[in-house]
Amino acid sequence: MLTLPAPARRPAPPTAAAAAPRTAPALLAAVLFVLYTAYALREHARFRTTGYDLGIFGQAVRAYAEGRAPASEIRTATAPPGFTGDAFPLLGDHFHPVLAVLAPLYRLAPHVETLLVAQAGLVSLSVYVIARTAQRHLPEQRFAPTAVGAAAGLCWGVQQLVGFDFHEVAFAVPLLALACRAHLDGRPRAAAWWAAALLLVKEDLGATAFVCGLLLVHRNRHDPRNRRAGLALCAFAAAGSALVVCAVLPALAPDGRYGYLDQAASPYGVLDGWPGKSETLLVLLAATGGLVLRSPLALLLLPTLVWRFTSSNPAYWGPGLHYSAVLAPIAFAALIDALRRGARLPLAVPLAVALVMLPAQPLSDLARPGFWQQDPREAAARAALRLVPDGAPVAASNGLVPHLTDRTRPYLVADGVLERRPELEWIVADRTDPFPWGAVDAVVRRAEELGWRRVREESGIIVLTRVPASP
Structure with a gap:
């Protein structure tokens, strides 16, 4: 059962465990950083990343690096009816100003791959924090940092994040790990600061910050000075979330509303999809041997699970995609908390669970020879993209457009793109791309009706231009 925390007590003085060498956690984080980076970069090179979402975030960070508000030409493909702008204002879609942190890196290395490397670094940092937390709070278990850290770094939520493009929640993963560690260390003000930063990552994380504030209030209910940190966090999270959702996002959205509050057009309800939802819960419990429920930190999982x-x-329902990434640091911090409270579980269990699930997770591709071999489609895509001049307005299909965000003005090949964007000069389309469904063939057919010239076609990759092609 989930247990409430004991009354707050003065943090223990530094121990040998707290001052233990950081070698094992740092080495583990470094190894995982290499694996995450290698996978993400190779997946991008294989044209398995997409405009939704790597291309969109690439345009956002490029805008920040150039001193502009974050906007995306790609995102206009699914803009609200009546939108006529050149680029969709992304702070009217989701509130993620934390992306501006990547602008200096992008100026140094102006490539969309910079986002993938940064994401790998952020996730690796969270692994280091979790491993150090295990080292401090489970000092009697010599291999706790390695076992718990490896289980956290290989768990399904983290791998799904690394395996699918780039997302702003990558910043939430280390922030949650740091907030949980500060909470376990008995540093409520530090925990409050780390949790408060979640409001800069995405609007739904304000609820998680609010619950963190409640935990701090309860733990420090007999300590007025530290209790104020929790109360301040609750007030800030509630007011900040309300301001962002009710005022900031609608003010910046093209149609004056926060679109994710209303999905009434969908036929699905709360009672639907429970096979997938149950799978998410089962994987979450299995990752920690069920001990996640033995810590009050498990309450931090509820906001994300409820909205999903x-x-x-x-x-949002199943364990796939990147939506479970924010659950991982909370679950493993809760595991550490349960073990330090006296719960019994061999540390080999969570690591074994991660290893058993590994063959079905993205990083397993690193051991597959075909993952590293260039196929004809990849070579054809590279040759096709080289035909597009720098700075040209171009429409590209979902799997190709992230490779053009750094040097062109790319839009997504979608229904009506030729009418909405009469300035387009190039089309690079992959006939096998399923998103948007049926759009590639329709756009290619319409372009040729309008007199566009097909200059290349190989392995299903088509290039059309309305200007004389270079020799």
Whole structure:
């Protein structure tokens, strides 16, 4: 059962465990950083990343690096009816100003791959924090940092994040790990600061910050000075979330509303999709041997699980994609808390669970020879993209457009793109791309009706231009 925390007590003085060498946690984080980076960069090179979402975030960070508000030409493909702008204002879609942190890195290395490397670094940092937390709070278990850290770094939520493009929640993973560690260390003000930063990552994380504030209030209920940190966090999270959702996002959205509050067009309800929802819960419990429920930190899982399971969007329900990444640091911090409270579980269990699940997770591709071999489609895509001049307005299909965000003005090949964007000069389309469904063939057919010239076609990759092609 989930247990409430004991009354707050003065943090223990530094121990040998707290001052233990950081070698094992740092080495583990470094190894995982290499694996995450190698996978993400190779997946991008294989044209398995997409405009939704790597291309969109690439345009956002490029805008920050150039001193502009974050906007995306790619995102206009699914803009609200009546939108006529050149680029969709992304702070009217989701509130993620934390992306501006990547602008200096992008100026040094102006490539969309910079986002993938940064994401790998952020996730690796969270692994280091979790491993150090295990080292401090489980000092009698010599291999706790390695076992718990490896289990956290290889768990399904983290791998799904690394395996699918780039997302702003990558910043939430280390922030949650740091907030949980500060909470376990008995440093409420530090925990409050780390949790408060979640409001800069994405609007739904304000609820998680609020619950963190409640935990701090309860733990420090007999300590007025530290209790104020929790109360301040609750007030800030509640007021900040309300301001962002009710005022900031609608003010910046093209249609004056926060679109994710209303998905009434979907036929699905709360009672639908429970096979997938149950799978998410089962994987979450298995990752920690069930001990996640033995810590009050498990309450931090509820906001994310509630909004996902009550959403009418089926993409949020199951354990796939990146939506479970924020659950990972909370679950493993809760595991550490349960073990330090006296719960019994061999540390080999969570690591074994991660290893058993590994063959079905993205990083397993690193051991597959075909993952590193260039196929004809990849070579054809590279040759096709080289035909597009720098700075040209171009429409590209979902799997190709992230490779053009750094040097062109790319839009997504979608229905009506030729009418909405009469300035387009190039089309690079992959006939096998399923998103948007049927759009590639329709756009290619319409372009040729309008007199566009097909200059290349190989392995299903088509290039059309309305200007004389270079020799």
